[in-house]
Amino acid sequence: MSGAAPVAADGATLVYLPGIAGHPAxxxxxxxxxxxxxxxxxxxxxxxxxxxxxWAPDDYLGWLAVVWDxxxxxxxxxCPVVGASLGGMLAADLAVFRPEAVTxxxxxxxxxxxxxxxxxxxxxAVPTAERMGHLFAKGVPEPFVERFAELGPEDGPVxxxxxxAAAASxxxxxxxxxxxxxxxxxxxxxxxxxGELDELLPVATSQAxxxxxVPVEVVAGAGHLLEWDEPDGVAGRLVEFLASVIR
Amino acid sequence: MGLVxxxxxxxxxxxxxxxxxxxxxxxxxxxxxxxxxxxxxxxGHDLYNRYLSEMLLADKLGYDGLVLNEHHxxxxxxxxxxxxxxxxLIPQTSGWISVFGTPPNLGYPNRLAEEYAMLDVxxxxxxxxxxxxxxxxxxxxxxxxxxTARARFRESIDIILHCWTDDGPRSYEGDFYTYRxxxxxxxxxxxxxxxxxxxxxxxxxxxxLAAELGFGYSVVFIPRxxxxxxxxxxxxxxxxxxxxxxxxxxxxxxxxxxxxSDARAEEEFLPHVMYFFxxxxxxxxxxLNPPGYVTVPExxxxxQAADVHGSANWDDLVAIxxxxxGxxxxxxDAIGGWIEEAGSNRLTLNLTLGDMPHWKVVKNxxxxxxxxIPRLRARKEAAA
Numbered sequence: 001m002s003g004a005a006p007v008a009a010d011g012a013t014l015v016y017l018p019g020i021a022g023h024p025a026x027x028x029x030x031x032x033x034x035x036x037x038x039x040x041x042x043x044x045x046x047x048x049x050x051x052x053x054x055w056a057p058d059d060y061l062g063w064l065a066v067v068w069d070x071x072x073x074x075x076x077x078x079c080p081v082v083g084a085s086l087g088g089m090l091a092a093d094l095a096v097f098r099p100e101a102v103t104x105x106x107x108x109x110x111x112x113x114x115x116x117x118x119x120x121x122x123x124x125a126v127p128t129a130e131r132m133g134h135l136f137a138k139g140v141p142e143p144f145v146e147r148f149a150e151l152g153p154e155d156g157p158v159x160x161x162x163x164x165a166a167a168a169s170x171x172x173x174x175x176x177x178x179x180x181x182x183x184x185x186x187x188x189x190x191x192x193x194x195g196e197l198d199e200l201l202p203v204a205t206s207q208a209x210x211x212x213x214v215p216v217e218v219v220a221g222a223g224h225l226l227e228w229d230e231p232d233g234v235a236g237r238l239v240e241f242l243a244s245v246i247r
Numbered sequence: 248m249g250l251v252x253x254x255x256x257x258x259x260x261x262x263x264x265x266x267x268x269x270x271x272x273x274x275x276x277x278x279x280x281x282x283x284x285x286x287x288x289x290x291g292h293d294l295y296n297r298y299l300s301e302m303l304l305a306d307k308l309g310y311d312g313l314v315l316n317e318h319h320x321x322x323x324x325x326x327x328x329x330x331x332x333x334x335x336l337i338p339q340t341s342g343w344i345s346v347f348g349t350p351p352n353l354g355y356p357n358r359l360a361e362e363y364a365m366l367d368v369x370x371x372x373x374x375x376x377x378x379x380x381x382x383x384x385x386x387x388x389x390x391x392x393x394x395t396a397r398a399r400f401r402e403s404i405d406i407i408l409h410c411w412t413d414d415g416p417r418s419y420e421g422d423f424y425t426y427r428x429x430x431x432x433x434x435x436x437x438x439x440x441x442x443x444x445x446x447x448x449x450x451x452x453x454x455x456l457a458a459e460l461g462f463g464y465s466v467v468f469i470p471r472x473x474x475x476x477x478x479x480x481x482x483x484x485x486x487x488x489x490x491x492x493x494x495x496x497x498x499x500x501x502x503x504x505x506x507x508s509d510a511r512a513e514e515e516f517l518p519h520v521m522y523f524f525x526x527x528x529x530x531x532x533x534x535l536n537p538p539g540y541v542t543v544p545e546x547x548x549x550x551q552a553a554d555v556h557g558s559a560n561w562d563d564l565v566a567i568x569x570x571x572x573g574x575x576x577x578x579x580d581a582i583g584g585w586i587e588e589a590g591s592n593r594l595t596l597n598l599t600l601g602d603m604p605h606w607k608v609v610k611n612x613x614x615x616x617x618x619x620i621p622r623l624r625a626r627k628e629a630a631a
Contacts, residue, residue: 052543055394056392056394056395056539058395058398058422058423059395124533124537124538125280125387125533125534126533127531127532127533128532128533154547157546157550158543158546158547161538161543161546162543164538165394165538165539166394166539167538168392168393168394168537168538168539169392169394169395169538169539172392172393172394172537172538172539173387173390173392
């Protein structure tokens with residue numbers, strides 16, 4: 001991890017696509033990007049926000065359309081896109097299928113390729129109450145502990161269920177969406193960061209991405225949602241990388 | 248005429264695999280990830296032969312029909328492909344064969360339509376089918392995303408009905424399945440198609456679907472009193488959709504054991520009922536409810552409901568289910584009451600459960616046929 005000083009981005013926009021547990025609050029990493037001059041846009045991904053009235057599209061192509069509609073609604077594209085976990089999977093495909101929309105792609109432990117030699121933890125086979133603990137290496141951050149708590153004891157669990165269902169509909173059963181066969185089409189500057197202690201996608205699985213041309217760097221001491229476990233390190237590397245590729 | 252006059256008695260067999268390792272009680276679930284290394288095919292061979300013989304005995308004793316169902320990745324059932332079992336039974340039986348049933352969304356619906364049509368033609372029109380969504384556990388075992396299970400379920404049934412009732416070829420453009428030439432051979436012997444049921448747990452969606460299609464309805468694993476509310480709602484919706492809510496539209500399940508005395512019946516039945524609820528059914532909430540499998544109203548219901556999968560108490564079980572053990576008179580009284588209470592004349596009988604040995608199955612099945620059914624039939628004659 002580089003200790004280089006952040007480079008001011010002068011208000012340039014980047015998009016952040018959140019991970020498997022949604023986006024309960026801005027992370028310290030995103031705040032640090034803001035401090036470095038980036039304007040961070042987080043689109044509302046239907047389903048991951050736990051709101052009722054949304055049900056999973058029939059297939060992955062339907063999901064991509066939903067996500068692209070949400071992205072286009074922000075007006076932020078083209079710009080760098082940072083995606084975490086399942087957001088990384090979606091970000092990679094955005095860069096593959098809409099190269100004109102992505103100027104740089106940063107993937108934080110992305111799903112999309114299943115490595116049967118390193119299957120990792122099946123999160124949905126873990127009791128609901130224990131799932132959050134497996135996403136982080138340094139304890140569950142408060143926003144995730146309190147995720148949807150504001151909705152109360154009756155509606156909170158429903159929102160968590162809907163968020164989980166939306167995420168699972170993208171990832172079930174293995175989190176493999178065929179990226180191995182199309183990553184060669186990812187032509188923008190790209191970087192993958194991987195938590196050393198990722199339980200869902202063991203760090204050895206990152207090799208499949210490296211083999212297909214996406215440089216991978218391992219973040220020590222971090223779990224699956226590494227931007228929460230190591231906010232300073234992740235943000236610092238993001239700022240440095242983006243500064244090096246965005247002219 | 249009362250409901251008992253028209254009652255049909257169908258013998259249901261789960262085909263359980265009961266030769267489990269001693270440490271199986273330490274496992275939270277005997278479904279989904281309970282290793283098939285624990286399955287001994289030589290034991291399985293003997294069990295298949297035994298269970299088939301028990302079904303044939305039921306047919307010979309005059310039960311109106313035989314009932315099979317389907318589960319995957321579990322010791323609970325050795326019937327992941329019940330149509331194969333049905334095909335084995337057809338040439339040796341004369342009653343109804345009910346496949347209750349295969350979740351139509353776990354495979355290709357045209358294929359299931361073909362298989363059911365084959366069975367109906369082969370049996371001379373003795374097939375009845377039910378369409379279950381399947382337990383949550385089936386979605387861990389099959390390559391279907393639980394989040395789309397219900398939409399896929401509905402579309403699958405639509406395709407099967409088109410297969411059975413349309414002159415092909417025709418095209419079908421669905422959200423999950425598309426066909427350029429939907430033209431399955433054979434078509435069912437019964438016209439327009441075999442009698443169909445939806446099997447559910449009382450969710451509003453399955454009730455509405457059954458009512459809309461004019462299918463029968465059967466519920467499993469919810470308390471008897473709740474079932475009665477579900478049946479009332481189903482009949483109301485059935486009438487709303489223009490279908491007559493006749494008694495055969497509702498099928499009820501009964502677990503019964505008959506012996507010389509109430510005490511002996513309970514003594515002989517209880518261990519197997521407990522085995523069934525404590526072991527055969529034992530699984531975890533996470534396997535029961537994969538993400539996206541249930542709708543929001545159903546999710547709200549489930550997080551408030553007691554878990555019946557893997558915990559059991561005899562008194563509670565008897566209080567909330569249709570479970571009876573006793574003399575023929577006691578069993579007939581209980582069943583007669585349940586028939587009237589539910590407004591149903593279709594009984595699915597669990598006369599063998601869990602690890603019940605063969606001799607008890609033979610005893611119970613025979614006593615029920617010879618002592619209970621005639622008592623119920625005699626009531627209609629007495630009433631007349």
